[in-house]
């Protein structure tokens with residue numbers, strides 16, 4: 001009897017520690033995503049943009065770079081898009097089109113709101129997304 005009881009308690013203890021491990025793991029994941037864990041952006045300065053992303057880069061320069069910075073590394077007016085916050089799993093491609101069409105209320109940063117950007121076609125946004133995803137991959141954000 002005593003042995004049986006002890007075994008159940010051990011079982012519960014094991015379950016509790018697994019729950020704890022899981023909770024810590026999830027907290028770390030969320031924490032990393034919310035902090036936008038630092039990535040090394042200097043590497044991007046010297047990269048040559050492949051031909052397939054040059055049109056996207058040109059659209060980005062015309063419509064987004066003033067705030068999101070050269071190579072999407074951020075400015076005092078807007079956040080870097082090359083950041084773990086914007087990895088494809090967290091901000092999918094549709095988020096880009098929505099941001100451009102409707103603007104963005106400040107929620108991740110303290111730059112203020114992003115106003116809608118008129119005059120950018122869907123196909124230009126696709127090009128911009130392709131360019132930004134390429135930049136993200138160069139620093140290991142995928």
Ligand code: HEC
Pocket residue numbers: 060063064065066067068077078079091095096099100104105106107108109110111112113114115117120128
């Ligand atoms: C006037 C400055 C400004 C311009 C121009 C601008 N943005 Fe933004 N953008 C911001 C700011 C500020 C944020 C961050 C809002 C926040 O706190 O989450 C942002 C956020 C975003 C986000 C994240 C959206 C989300 O769901 O959280 C995307 C994607 C984005 N911008 C894409 C673009 C693209 C693409 C362009 C060019 C077509 C562009 N932005 C032009 C200021 C700008």
